Amino acid sequence: MSVDRHEITVTVNGTPYRRSVESRLLLSDFLRHDLLLAGTHVGCEHGVCGACTVIVDTAAVRSCLMFAAQADGLRITTVEGLAPDQDHLHPLQQSMRDCHGLQCGYCTPGILMTMKAFLDETPAPDEAQIREALSGNLCRCTGYQHIVEAMQLAAQRLRGSAT
Amino acid sequence: MKPAPFRYVAARSVEQALQLKAEYGDEARFLAGGQSLVPTMNFRLTQPAVLIDINPLNELAGIRNGGDRLRIGALTRYRSLERDPTIERKLPLIHEALPHIAHPQIRNRGTIGGNLAHADPASEMPAIVLTLGGRLHAQSAKGERWIEARNFFVGALTTALEADEMLTEIELPVAPADSGACFLEMSRRRGDFAIIGVACTVRLDTQRRCVEARIGLCNAGDGPVFAEEASRSLLGKQIGEREIAEAAALVQGAIDPGGSIHASKEYQRHIAGVLTTRALTTADERARHER
Numbered sequence: 001m002s003v004d005r006h007e008i009t010v011t012v013n014g015t016p017y018r019r020s021v022e023s024r025l026l027l028s029d030f031l032r033h034d035l036l037l038a039g040t041h042v043g044c045e046h047g048v049c050g051a052c053t054v055i056v057d058t059a060a061v062r063s064c065l066m067f068a069a070q071a072d073g074l075r076i077t078t079v080e081g082l083a084p085d086q087d088h089l090h091p092l093q094q095s096m097r098d099c100h101g102l103q104c105g106y107c108t109p110g111i112l113m114t115m116k117a118f119l120d121e122t123p124a125p126d127e128a129q130i131r132e133a134l135s136g137n138l139c140r141c142t143g144y145q146h147i148v149e150a151m152q153l154a155a156q157r158l159r160g161s162a163t
Numbered sequence: 164m165k166p167a168p169f170r171y172v173a174a175r176s177v178e179q180a181l182q183l184k185a186e187y188g189d190e191a192r193f194l195a196g197g198q199s200l201v202p203t204m205n206f207r208l209t210q211p212a213v214l215i216d217i218n219p220l221n222e223l224a225g226i227r228n229g230g231d232r233l234r235i236g237a238l239t240r241y242r243s244l245e246r247d248p249t250i251e252r253k254l255p256l257i258h259e260a261l262p263h264i265a266h267p268q269i270r271n272r273g274t275i276g277g278n279l280a281h282a283d284p285a286s287e288m289p290a291i292v293l294t295l296g297g298r299l300h301a302q303s304a305k306g307e308r309w310i311e312a313r314n315f316f317v318g319a320l321t322t323a324l325e326a327d328e329m330l331t332e333i334e335l336p337v338a339p340a341d342s343g344a345c346f347l348e349m350s351r352r353r354g355d356f357a358i359i360g361v362a363c364t365v366r367l368d369t370q371r372r373c374v375e376a377r378i379g380l381c382n383a384g385d386g387p388v389f390a391e392e393a394s395r396s397l398l399g400k401q402i403g404e405r406e407i408a409e410a411a412a413l414v415q416g417a418i419d420p421g422g423s424i425h426a427s428k429e430y431q432r433h434i435a436g437v438l439t440t441r442a443l444t445t446a447d448e449r450a451r452h453e454r
Binding site: 004 | 205206218267352354
């Protein structure tokens with residue numbers, strides 16, 4: 001069987017990329033290997049762990065459950081697109097740092113992207129809503145407590161900066 | 164793991180997608196949300212020769228209001244159903260069940276049609292569509308037909324769809340004003356597969372006697388289960404503790420759960436009884452409130 005390839009144009013963190021991809025290439029591998037955006041982590045590759053979560057248009061999705069060929073024409077945001085510049089962190093990242101919301105950091109990019117999409121839609125969440133939104137991301141280090149605290153702080157900071 | 168090679172086609176029209184499916188039959192799979200199909204491809208449990216991506220077909224998504232029936236396009240994502248006020252008002256059973264269906268990221272991609280065509284016995288939506296007595300619209304290059312939910316789910320991961328057919332639409336009866344619904348599920352963690360899930364609807368007359376009751380379960384057998392005898396047992400009665408206990412016992416007798424390392428069959432049967440009791444109690448209260 002000859003290799004089935006497709007030309008795609010995809011915008012990642014505001015930059016348009018044109019690439020030829022094999023049809024079976026997962027979006028997660030495309031981001032990491034073809035675009036060298038290795039901030040998106042690959043954990044389970046079957047949609048359970050949430051480490052590979054990216055934002056497609058406005059919704060957080062598992063990039064291991066999409067093919068790169070499907071991303072043609074879409075706008076994608078990865079963890080590399082969060083910080084405004086080299087010297088500053090996004091409020092979500094700063095809050096994770098301030099609250100000790102990570103230890104090994106493997107799950108962190110997925111959690112940040114999940115919570116970015118969530119807080120964009122739900123700027124003033126209560127703790128139960130935060131926990132529900134986090135339910136699709138596994139973290140084996142923190143026990144989630146500090147992540148929840150970080151998200152409460154981040155929500156507060158984001159509301160502050162929006163006014 | 165990575166999927167085996169396949170040919171990918173982004174469908175340009177329903178006709179083109181159906182033509183390809185007619186050509187390749189079981190060798191081709193439709194790709195909707197991909198939240199069940201892609202994991203099995205990553206494990207190489209599924210190795211389609213051709214993947215027909217129907218995501219570009221916007222005409223397959225959306226909710227259409229038709230009086231006492233509601234039609235939901237197969238490509239409608241759970242995310243849209245969750246945020247749709249019509250679903251909350253007219254199909255409260257689905258609205259209540261949605262947060263139990265996997266996680267937000269999965270619901271952002273997952274579609275109702277993909278889920279129903281996948282026909283996982285542990286999945287919530289097949290049990291709900293069966294409980295509500297819905298019907299499913301199938302289309303092929305040769306023609307189209309409606310399939311009643313009770314005939315659609317044939318067994319575990321098996322439906323009545325032919326190799327050349329696509330599930331395009333789901334039609335469900337709107338909840339009547341004098342009715343109450345309740346969906347309850349037990350799982351190890353929120354979003355995990357159900358150990359047992361119970362869906363029920365109850366309709367009362369002015370004397371608060373039950374004129375219609377429907378009870379269904381997920382992860383309670385080879386496919387979604389409609390507990391017919393238990394549902395019938397409530398007819399003509401005011402629903403009290405004794406009637407509910409009787410229905411719960413009938414449910415326990417009607418199901419055949421598979422058991423797993425997380426929950427034995429006996430435990431699943433026990434939970435089915437507990438959840439049926441609670442769900443019927445709540446549905447009855449809600450129906451009284453509506454009256």
